Amino acid sequence: MAETTALKDAGTGGKPDRAVIRDALGVGVAVGLSGFAFGVTSAGSGLTLWQTCALSLLVFTGASQFALVGALAGGGSPFTAAAGAFFLGVRNAFYGLRLSQVLALPRAVRPFAAQWVIDETAAVALAQPTRRTARIGFWVTGLTLYVLWNLTTLLGALGAEAIGDTDAWGLDAAGPAVFLALLAPMLKTGTERAAAGLAVLLGLGLLPVLPAGVPVLLAALAAPLVLWAEGRRRGQGAGR
Incomplete structure (x- = not known):
């Protein structure tokens, strides 16, 4: 609501x-x-x-x-x-x-x-x-x-x-x-900062050993990895 x-579409106070x-x-x-x-x-x-x-x-x-x-x-x-x-x-x-x-x-x-x-x-x-x-x-x-x-x-x-x-x-x-x-x-939450940080590490770390462009693709894995870790952490916390 x-x-x-x-x-x-219209109204006062905007x-x-x-x-x-x-x-x-x-x-x-x-x-x-x-x-x-x-x-x-x-x-x-x-x-x-x-x-x-x-x-x-x-x-x-x-x-x-x-x-x-x-x-x-x-x-x-x-x-x-x-x-x-x-x-x-x-x-x-x-x-x-x-x-x-x-x-x-x-x-x-x-x-x-x-x-x-x-x-x-x-x-x-x-x-x-x-x-x-x-x-x-x-x-x-x-x-x-x-x-x-x-x-x-x-x-x-x-x-x-x-x-x-x-x-x-x-x-x-x-x-x-x-x-x-x-x-x-x-990047306002810890999860967002963690995903961004991991993406940077993956991209820079793989740059010397993989062909150009490939590190960018693999850096995209940072978000699902961080979300998986966060979900597992919360699940373990709830189990306690």
Whole structure:
């Protein structure tokens, strides 16, 4: 009942539209500018200008894009690189399940909205008190981020040759750094922190001994392993 009231289409006492737009623009601009780092990294890994821009236009999920080009640059097979990017992007499907209830968009609009279901649009939309402001936050964040991300991807790819060695500039680490900065505040429970920590250990520990892209796939096992351990711990506690 409380959730229904909070997500009603209209009502008094909600967050002003101007404040929602301001917050959404802030997120869109801040994250959208990091597309430059992706453009440089992608072009530096051997992808053409058109391939780089197509990834941002069609895939449009930063972590998956960086995982893909990173694996390719490290000598991984296209299949392994694509598989790692896919598993990182699966989280967007879960965002979509929640956002479909919160936004309640018309059926004809949903296929277009699905392209913008990512970490940032989900975070802004789900933080709003009403359905109206959730829709505003989603669309403004999505539009701002999509335009800026693709524009800066193009600029980064065009400037890759002028910059030279992207590794020397450290731009290959910019994308993962942005992703970690967005992820860190979301780790609020001990279980979430344990899963993230184990994933890092698996990914870094297996990196020297496995082909590029494979450690990312195996790092995905961290979540079910931590959940299994947590369930067993609680079961033993209940048995006592």
